[in-house]
Amino acid sequence: MEKVQIGKRAPPMAMPVCLVGATVKGKANFCAVAWFTILDDEPPLIAIVLGKERATKDGIEENGTFSVNIPSEFNVAAVDHCASIQGTKWINQRSSACRTEN
16 A cells, blocks of 8 residues: 655544634624643643634734633534634624634
8 A cells, every 4th residue: 555645734633622702893703713722720821723814813913802612512503603604704794693703
């Protein structure tokens, strides 16, 4: 069997998801994030990984505040919705859907 080159990408793995919230242009915005971890418990520190082109990242930089929410199994549909809508498009279209980005 020949070696298969997959290039630079993260290996597929199941990861929990959190919702990172921020105010973007005066509106609530949420981003589903799978790359987050606890760094320390004293003082409490976490790390989250957001893409450079995320509206939520822009809101964090604009306001200096954000929230991290761990959804329960009862929120699966809402989190899936948040993960499938791009926040910059929502902000520009003023949709009535969840204010989110993928």
